[in-house]
Amino acid sequence: MNKIQIRAVKGDFIWYNVNGDNVNYLLYGSEAYLVQKKLDLLIKDHVKVQDTMNTIVYDASENDFSIRKVIEEASTFAFFSEHKVIIVNNSVFLTRGTTLSEPELKELEAYLAKPSDFCSIVFIHHEENIDTNKKVYKIIKKYCREIHEKKLDANEFKSFLRDQAKQRGLQFDNEAFNELAARLDNQMVNAIRELDKLKLYGDKIKTEDVRALVSRPLDSETFHLINALMDKDLTRSLHIWNDMVVLNVEPLSFMGLIASQIRLMYQVLSLHQQGYHRQEIVNTLLNSNTKVDVYRVSRLLNLAQAADSARLLYILNVLAQLDQKSKSGLVDKKFGFELFLIEATR
Structure with missing residues (x-):
């Protein structure tokens, strides 16, 4: 199987031309723009004019999704064009927690081993958290072209x-x-x-x-606040929080984002201290169903190395106490968050 990695160049893409080959694909990555652009090029390569008769979309995250329906459609001639494309969107069966039955796996492998020459299937997953140990992934990897759209650095x-x-x-x-x-x-x-x-x-x-x-995305603001906390910079921390107040960000939600990022920092730092390289850290976290990529791990690792495990656990403990007091009404949420910033930057 060919594994293809295409990078953005000057706002456009280097595209691998399949020269009319009737093949099936696995297309995945967390950057929606890159995935959609690549899908558009794939469709254009196989059908001259896209319409509902030659481009069929299934959503694998829906309760009534059936891989058998996909195979049946792929085995049915395209009546109004020479070729058709089937898009299996949100292919969650490639991740942990969801799967295909053994009979479905056998049917899928049988079809992919001898696919219709008038149909191409594109399995799409919009995250990085594919479980490469799953049988369904190994089947698709064996018979399909794999296109991994990585986030830009x-x-x-x-x-x-x-x-x-x-x-x-x-x-x-x-x-x-x-x-x-x-x-x-x-x-x-x-x-x-x-x-x-x-x-x-x-x-x-x-x-x-x-x-x-242009407002900063909340995830980015969370990162900048954690950066200020690691630097023990109270002035910068309060400035970021005041910006969030202007944007009507809910304190408890923001606390949850901070706690989530610091827990992830702790995991990243722990794995790094065990000798794991960045890509190995990503793979380990993905296998535990944590959504990460090398870019995010690199940012968090750079932050985590400026602290230590004990400090990260201390901040998490302060956050947990504040969360409990806020939810029980013992402290005002906004005032409590400011107290947390003072405590965490000491």
């Missing part, structure tokens, strides 16, 4: 962002561009949306325009 994302801004005629000075990149947190779909919004504002964008029009 920081430099690739900035290149993509510059090209997309240029296409829209937007002009940034270095400070404004860096501020925009920081607020987008390597999210390509969000980048497209925010650039379109900035285009409505004007062509020459200043730093204050970016700060006024």
